[in-house]
Amino acid sequence: MKHSDTQQSPLSQLSPDAHQQPLSTSLQNTLDTIKRTTGFSDDMIVRQLFIGEAAKQSVAIVYIEGLVNKADITNTLLEPIMGLLTDQVEENIEKTTDYLKQYCLTIGNVEEIKKFATLYSALFNGSAIILVDGLAIALATNIKDAKDRPVMEPATESVIRGPRESFTETLRTNTALLRRKIKNPNLWIQTKIIGSVTQTDVAVIHINGIANEKIVQEVLDRLNQIDIDGILEGGYIESLIQDTQFSLFPTMYTSERPDVIAGELLEGKVAIMVDGTPFVLIVPSLITSFLQSSEDYYSNAIVTSLIRLLRIAAILISLVAPAFYVAVTTFHQEMLPTPLLISIASQREGIPFPAVIEALLMELAFEVLREAGLRMPRTIGPAVSIVGTLVIGEAAVTAGIVSAVTVIIVALTAICSFIFPSYGLSNSVRVLRFPFILLAGGFGLYGVMIGILALVLHLCSLRSFGIPYMSPFAPLILEDQKDAVLLFPRKFLTKRPRLVNQTNTTRASQYKKTYKR
Known part of the structure; x- marks a missing residue:
């Protein structure tokens, strides 16, 4: 159904091209245009008053209720304007806005507006608009109501050492x-x-x-x-x-x-x-951004380097551990020691599914429980995910649907997946885990190696605003290896990443003095 020319949709009314016309010199025409455009919304307040000794100069204050501070409306706008009893606003109407800014309004930020598009932008950003009859200029006063969430500790990035503050929605x-x-x-x-x-x-x-x-x-x-x-x-x-x-x-x-x-x-x-x-x-x-934590730079460099190695090892385990288990138990049993092979074979006796289906089912069940724990209310979400995992895992082993060693592999993978500093990279590994299991179930370790090669080639082909995603590993930049996998002490980090910065690569001058006891 098409709208007629006289009844436009709100989307078309809010398009930028529809409001490039200047304001009208008639106060009533300007107010009518604003009311029609906003659909006569109840939260738009229009306060009309008169100024001057003869009380002939009509002025209107327009604002959105809830976006502005009502106390500021009264103290910085209504009282000063209503108390304006000088004839100067009537003798020279063109200077009324200048007189209001210089002698009347006590607020700091006052801007002149000449077009409807700018007026709507200021109005919906928490400004009160002052319109004067006879002038095609409006004044926007920024008296936004500061309803802001306080600065709190980060919710998604835990802090062990470092500033305990996070951004807000403002x-x-x-x-x-x-x-x-x-x-x-x-x-x-x-x-x-x-x-x-x-x-x-x-x-x-x-x-x-x-x-x-x-x-x-x-x-x-x-x-x-x-x-x-x-x-x-x-x-x-x-x-x-x-x-x-x-x-x-x-x-x-x-x-x-x-x-x-x-x-x-x-x-x-x-x-x-x-x-x-x-x-x-x-x-x-770059890929290194998702493997590092800000707390790496607040701790000892040697300890941080060991933690980074542990972090990378955990990420690799999270990616290929289920696939490696499926490949070895299905195609390459000779790689396992005889006692371990006998133990795994005895546990899998009576299991109705092959190892690849078994691993896929357990991984899928774990992902469902994790998502359920995230989406449920915080008071019961962790309890549901933990209890659900224990109950389902124990029941599946008791019922003979999966083997105990599969539950151990999936649990190890899950624990390693929580070590990711970046949630975005964690999601990528979660998804890639399933194709790796399928490759292992179809081709064994050869399939796993093919998947790893394809993954590395894909990573090397990525760019982030023209910068190679795998930098400083591909291309290899020796200077940037000081803060790639290992972390050198701060005194050796004198250069910024070369491919990111091309104008000022010097972070600090080389430390020359060595302190000895």
């Missing part, structure tokens, strides 16, 4: 948290509005002189090409501007911790903040 609160970390005028923040309906603020942040200007410009160009009606979370931006749409591996790193984002900015990367979400995007992102 853009300006998040930029302020970054300003507290990087007190430098070279921290540049460029805000864009994306989404023809939602009009979402998106900030592009980088450190001038450190970030690669080509990457910054590439980010801005990709954001400018986005044509969408709404942006509700950073995942929208990630999906629209990433290099490839057909890869399980994330090419943009996300974090809700200000210290993590500040550290990435100091490496020469670019941050993308989206209003309404506490998760900030970082580009370009």
Whole structure:
């Protein structure tokens, strides 16, 4: 069903092209246009009053209830304007807005508006609009009501050592948290509005002189090409501007911790903040970004290096342990010691399914229980997932559906999957585990090796804003190996990643003094 010309849909009314006309000099015409465009919404408040000794100058204050601070409306707008009894506003109407800004309004941020598009943007961002009859200029006063979630400890990134604060859903609160970390005028923040309906603020942040200007410009160009009606979370931006749409591996790193984002900015990367979400995007992102934790840099370098090796080993176990078990028990029994082989064979006696089906069933059951634990209320979610796993595993072994060794392999895989610093990479490994099991069930260890080779080739083919995803391993950069798998002490980390930063690669001068006792 098509809309007539006199009855447009709200989506068409909110399109940017429909409101590029200037404001009317008639106050009533301007108010009528605003009311029609907003569908005569009940939360839009219009307060009309008169100023001047003769009380002939008509003024209107327009705001959205719930987005502005009512106390500020009364104290900084209504009382000063209603107390304005000078004839100056009647003798020279063209200077009324200047007089209001200079002698009446006590609020700091006041902007002049001449078009409806700018008026709607300010109105729905928490500004009160002052309209004067006879003038085609409005004043926008930013008196947004600060209903913001307080800065709390990160919910998805546990903190053992480091700042216990996380971003919120408010853009300006998040930029302020970054300003507290990087007190430098070279921290540049460029805000864009994306989404023809939602009009979402998106900030592009980088450190001038450190970030690669080509990457910054590439980010801005990709954001400018986005044509969408709404942006509700950073995942929208990630999906629209990433290099490839057909890869399980994330090419943009996300974090809700200000210290993590500040550290990435100091490496020469670019941050993308989206209003309404506490998760900030970082580009370009390399494979090492998903294998490292910010707490690695707060601890002893030797301990951190050992933990990183343990982390990589756990990731490999999580990826190929079920597939290796299926391959060995199905095709390569000679690889197992005789006592272990006899023990596994005795446990599998009477099991109706082959090892590949057995592993797939248990992995699928575990994934279902994990998702159920995540989606259920927090008070009962962990209990359901833990109890469900124990009950189902014990019942399956007792009923002879699966063997005990399969339960052990799946449990080990599950434990190793929780060691991932990045949730995005964890999801990729969770999905890849199933094709590896199928390859092992069909071709044994040869299938596992084929899968690993295909995975490595795919990773080497990925790019994140033009930077090789496997850097600094492929291509091999010896200087960057100081902070790849192993972590060298801070005094040796004098250079930033070479492929990320091409203008300022020096992090610090070489330490010359050695302290001895």
